[in-house]
Amino acid sequence: MIITTSKPFSEILSNIKSYKRIFVVGCAACAAKCQTGGEEQVKNMIEELKKENKEVTGFIVLDTPCDMRIVKKDLAKLPEVKRSEALLVLACGGGVQAIEKIVDKPLLPALDPVFVGSIERIGVYNEFCSICGQCIIDSTGGICPVARCAKSLMNGPCGGAVNGKCEVDPELDCAWVLIYNKLNKINKKENIFKVFMEPRKHSKPKKLDNSRKL
Amino acid sequence: MTSKLCQKLKSNEFIITAELFPPKGVDVEDLLRRADLIGSLVDGINVTDNQRASMRLGSLATCRLLKEKGYEPILQMACRDRNRIALQSDLLSAYVLGIENVLIISGDHNSIGEYKDAKPVYDLDSTQLLKAARTLESGVDMAGKKLKGSPRFCLGAVVNPTADPIELQIMMMEKKINAGAVFFQTQPVYDIEQYKIFLEKTKHLNTKIMPGVILLKSAQFIKIMAGLPGVNIPKAAVERIEKAKDPLKEGINICAEMIRELRKCADGVHIMAIGLEEYIPEILEKSK
Ligand code: SF4
Ligand code: SF4
Numbered sequence: 001m002i003i004t005t006s007k008p009f010s011e012i013l014s015n016i017k018s019y020k021r022i023f024v025v026g027c028a029a030c031a032a033k034c035q036t037g038g039e040e041q042v043k044n045m046i047e048e049l050k051k052e053n054k055e056v057t058g059f060i061v062l063d064t065p066c067d068m069r070i071v072k073k074d075l076a077k078l079p080e081v082k083r084s085e086a087l088l089v090l091a092c093g094g095g096v097q098a099i100e101k102i103v104d105k106p107l108l109p110a111l112d113p114v115f116v117g118s119i120e121r122i123g124v125y126n127e128f129c130s131i132c133g134q135c136i137i138d139s140t141g142g143i144c145p146v147a148r149c150a151k152s153l154m155n156g157p158c159g160g161a162v163n164g165k166c167e168v169d170p171e172l173d174c175a176w177v178l179i180y181n182k183l184n185k186i187n188k189k190e191n192i193f194k195v196f197m198e199p200r201k202h203s204k205p206k207k208l209d210n211s212r213k214l
Numbered sequence: 215m216t217s218k219l220c221q222k223l224k225s226n227e228f229i230i231t232a233e234l235f236p237p238k239g240v241d242v243e244d245l246l247r248r249a250d251l252i253g254s255l256v257d258g259i260n261v262t263d264n265q266r267a268s269m270r271l272g273s274l275a276t277c278r279l280l281k282e283k284g285y286e287p288i289l290q291m292a293c294r295d296r297n298r299i300a301l302q303s304d305l306l307s308a309y310v311l312g313i314e315n316v317l318i319i320s321g322d323h324n325s326i327g328e329y330k331d332a333k334p335v336y337d338l339d340s341t342q343l344l345k346a347a348r349t350l351e352s353g354v355d356m357a358g359k360k361l362k363g364s365p366r367f368c369l370g371a372v373v374n375p376t377a378d379p380i381e382l383q384i385m386m387m388e389k390k391i392n393a394g395a396v397f398f399q400t401q402p403v404y405d406i407e408q409y410k411i412f413l414e415k416t417k418h419l420n421t422k423i424m425p426g427v428i429l430l431k432s433a434q435f436i437k438i439m440a441g442l443p444g445v446n447i448p449k450a451a452v453e454r455i456e457k458a459k460d461p462l463k464e465g466i467n468i469c470a471e472m473i474r475e476l477r478k479c480a481d482g483v484h485i486m487a488i489g490l491e492e493y494i495p496e497i498l499e500k501s502k
Contacts, residue, residue, distance in 0.1 A: 150323050150325070150334075151293070151294070151320050151321075151323060151334065151336040151339070152336050152339075153320060153336070153339040153340075154339050154341075154342065155339050155340075155341035155342065155386070155389055155393075156339075156341065156382065156385060156386040156389060157377075157382060157383075157386060158319075158320040158340075159372055159373065159374030159377060159383070159401050160322070160323075160374075161377060162377075162445075162446065163378065164378070167322070167323060167326065168323045168325045168326055169325075176382065177379070177382065180379060180381075180382045189385075193385040193386075193388070193389065196341065196345065196389065196392065196393065197341075197342075198342075199298065199337070199338050199342045199356070200337075202337070
């Protein structure tokens with residue numbers, strides 16, 4: 001899931017200051033789960049905007065704003081959208097840009113996307129995968145060193161871990177200690193420590209063009 | 215490999231290296247003065263690479279200055295700041311400037327230094343960079359392109375003998391040796407018994423390890439050190455410094471005692487005086 005945080009309202013205000021009539025778009029998928037762009041957050045946003053004397057022309061919480069088909073079907077033809085000066089979008093950048101393809105209005109993101117997260121519970125998200133394009137966690141006990149080691153080290157740990165915690169943050173587990181313990185547990189230590197892991201391919205082999213036809 | 219350090223590594227002699235920090239700025243007078251104090255007493259001078267992710271005069275330029283004075287520099291190269299193009303290019307540059315000793319490290323993460331908002335690169339890890347250096351020696355680069363003249367290096371890496379689980383560090387050493395490392399320098403060691411156990415566990419690797427020793431100059435300094443990654447100072451040493459009338463003198467004694475013990479069991483020593491290099495001659499004298 002795409003984890004997002006809300007932009008400070010002051011930043012949003014400053015971004016929309018030249019617009020009066022605003023249409024608000026929410027996201028019923030990731031942003032709703034993150035409690036940053038669901039129905040409740042959209043309604044709160046509308047209240048705040050009204051307090052600032054903005055005219056809210058309308059709102060919609062799209063199932064998946066990142067799907068252009070949905071945008072076309074549910075958003076593009078709304079008359080409220082047509083008479084708005086700008087759209088405030090409570091979704092990730094993927095959502096905002098899917099809307100951009102369809103709607104020719106100024107678009108204002110209201111969220112900051114931060115990472116692809118695995119949910120532990122509300123408010124606790126783990127950055128386990130940085131969608132590197134070439135998954136190698138078969139050899140690391142299902143634990144990703146690319147996303148979870150602060151230095152994305154592929155061949156084992158640095159010397160910075162203290163008591164199993166990462167040098168950048170004493171609260172954070174050293175990914176390599178986790179990998180080691182896991183591989184030890186499942187008797188697969190040889191997996192990683194005998195094998196030289198090649199440098200990562202930053203070229204993302206599956207990227208065919210900017211729209212990434214897979 | 216032809217460097218003086220490389221020759222010495224092949225002997226059975228006790229190897230002494232020390233570390234110098236390039237200045238933040240371009241005034242190298244003080245650095246060269248420190249180098250003069252220790253240059254003839256040690257087998258190699260490590261020049262750190264923007265250590266602790268602070269921005270400083272480059273390691274490569276500084277190594278060249280030391281080389282011109284007749285000293286034996288060890289270029290530290292961190293994976294933190296450069297991608298594989300820049301790293302390989304700098305390796306070639308080092309070689310043409312007469313610098314063959316290279317210590318390859320991943321490098322302290324910038325989020326603990328002065329540049330928290332910088333992009334950490336880590337395009338290669340230290341094992342991959344070791345292998346890349348050996349690839350350059352073979353006459354091609356990582357992309358498989360033929361080189362016009364190939365370099366030679368004496369490659370080192372680091373290991374933390376105080377880390378837990380130690381088995382993990384030893385596995386890493388093995389990987390680094392396979393990738394091309396011929397010597398190791400370590401994070402500071404404070405407990406000789408712990409180090410002996412580590413030595414026992416690494417005997418089969420048949421490599422040269424220069425354990426780090428650090429000059430603990432004051433109680434305040436210990437406090438700062440204790441907050442840094444990978445640093446684990448035992449209580450006994452802390453108490454000695456805290457109780458001492460002259461903490462610096464006590465620090466020198468602790469350091470010299472440590473080296474004296476290491477002379478009996480280790481391949482060498484790597485001295486980190488952190489700005490107090492003028493005491494290295496005294497430390498070495500006392501350690502005999
Ligand atoms: S290796 Fe890590 S970052 Fe890459 S796809 Fe797999 S889990 Fe994600
Ligand atoms: S301490 Fe562990 S997780 Fe942190 S950078 Fe080093 S190897 Fe990676």
